[in-house]
Amino acid sequence: MCGIIGIKGNDEVAKELFVGLLALQHRGQNAAGISTYDGERFYYKKDTGLVSRVLSEEYLRRLHGSIGIGHVRYPTIGSGGEEDAQPFLINSPVGMAMVHNGNIVNYFELRRTLEKRRYLNSFCDVEVLLNIFAENFDKDPFKATEKIMDITNGGYSVIAIVSGLGLFAFRDPNAIRPFIFGRRGENYIFASESVVLQILDYKVIKDLEPGEGILIDENGKVTQRIIKKGAPRHCIFEYIYFARPESFLDGLSVYQKRLNLGKELSKETQRQGVKPDVVVPIPDTSRPTAIALAEELDVPYREGLIKNRYILRTFIMSTDEERAMYIKYKLNPLVSELRGKKVLLVDDSIVRGTTSRQIVRVVRNAGAKEIYFAISAPPIRNPCYYGIDMQTRSELIAREKSVEEIREVLKADALIYQTLDGLTRAIGKESFCRACFDGDYPTKIKGKEMLEIEEKRKKVTRKKTAGADLFDV
Ligand code: SF4
Known part of the structure; x- marks a missing residue:
């Protein structure tokens, strides 16, 4: 269980990301992090601990840029140590930073294949996603994500900053983990739960569809596409336990x-x-x-x-x-x-x-x-x-x-x-995963x-x- 947020604004976004992460703290207390991009370089700060401990005033002042992503972590795979904290960054073929909420079921298989040609620093599954994305990226994030959706099995909501392109988000083909998209004037936001939008005064545009990708380019132009269509199987446990009571997930209170x-x-x-x-x-x-x-x-x-x-x-x-x-x-x-x-x-x-x-x-x-x-x-x-x-x-x-x-x-x-x-x-029943109760997993495992x-x-x-x-x- 993790919480993610991404903002494309017109001004510095670090403080808004920080407030958004505080609103998502219930989704993970093990680690926190933010990465921003100012059009020239990436900035980041991540560590184990609560949002307020990891991201002090001093660090927030150093995180420049009008595009940013943030993460709170509860480890499901990985050691839970500092090396598994998100965001993850990569600088080839272009600068990229990525956060995710979810879990890749065939993580170990993908990792074994990737390790033959790339060096991995952690046991966090977003590192694998980011490397697959980078390997298949040739100016088109939708195409790179198509490859991810073709070869990965799991539930994932992902946000990435891609240098020279903008802010890009996608949700797995069964939309298992929650993911919402909103707007305030010319600013756009992605977050795990609607409570973040409410607190930061953003209006909800929509929950991302199963298998959908959305790009906000550096000029604020929005491009949306269904990359791989699937049937919705939202996690029913979010309603029972995980999500904050003020949140609406996929339209439901x-x-x-x-x-x-x-x-x-x-x-x-x-x-x-x-x-x-x-x-x-x-x-x-x-x-x-x-x-x-x-x-x-x-x-x-x-x-x-x-x-x-x-x-x-x-x-x-x-x-x-x-x-x-x-x-x-x-x-x-x-x-x-x-x-x-x-x-x-x-x-x-x-x-x-x-x-x-x-x-x-x-x-x-x-x-x-x-x-x-x-x-x-x-x-x-x-x-x-x-x-x-x-x-x-x-x-x-x-x-x-x-x-x-x-x-x-x-x-x-x-x-x-x-x-x-x-x-x-x-x-x-129909649009929900409730496999922990009935064993009917949305994907083959x-x-x-x-x-x-x-x-x-x-x-x-x-x-x-x-x-x-x-x-x-
Ligand atoms: S309903 Fe249960 S098995 Fe399905 S995603 Fe949620 S917690 Fe996991």
Whole structure:
């Protein structure tokens, strides 16, 4: 999961890129970077860490130019180190800089071929995309991208600066990762989420179509083309968890979809005969879902867990005790709202179950009489290979265990998952990827590709968190 932004303006764009990246910080806290171009040379600054740490005032003043791109990173492939931070730059056949959000499924195969003739410095898949783009570039970015779309398999939204040409963006043929295009006067913007356009006062022009490329040349002329047509399969998980609630993705309100998830979840809660005294969200993503669920059940909605947003995942958690302490520091119970009550906790998803189990323990210790756990998403049974770090097959708790067995692991009094039908009614089916729930991947993935991605992911995950669910708290 990453966030990207690109602006073609008339004046310096570094500060706008910086503000845009702050609005996308939720999509990746591992690294950040900006590259700009002033018509003569490229400037860049990238490093591991949050946007505000990497891009100080001093650095922003040095990033000159009216064209620029920016990136926040959550590593899905690569070490997560400084060498994998984006943007990536190249100076042949012309100067180019590139950022992307997504994941290339056949990355290792492409890398092996490329390495025979080019030197690669990282394990970041945008470096491979940039090299293929550069090798096939002969004044026409659409043709170079046609080659990328012909030989790559995956989900990707990409923005590039090409010297002497302008700002160029493209989205994969299934439009898996979100990508929006907007305008403010003579300035143009591309971004992962509409919230960036809203904050920077840009008007939405459109979401990029599947397989579409858009070029804004140095004079501001816009050229749009469908490079490779495909059926849309937008990531449904963006609506459940990743995107900010203010965003509209492919025309749909994330907040409204989360409310819908709560309404659907109430049906399953009632079907199971669960009758809570209070509905409590696990902050922050599940709030709208919990609000709608409480309304439908006609039960009070309360904040029962207060999140300390200044604690970041900066330390390695290798033991159960360390993980328990992390949750304790991060989520503090509001005892007055929990003690002696039958509490229905609402969360967006369960990956390994490690975090959920700790949360149940925290709420139990706060004196809750009974604890029920409701999940916005259906059981996650398959990893994502399109840019979301969802562990490996063997680590997904719902792959091997039944719902009842998971409830026992969590030590909850009831476990209520969203059903696939409920998910379909809440968000939709036809134009969405929901492979992590139903295994129906939008592109064909070879067993070897799955293994290579998972092998690499295991190593990265061990290094990053050593055991906690990656996107729970
Ligand atoms: S597999 Fe899941 S997380 Fe990945 S793109 Fe599809 S819906 Fe999104």
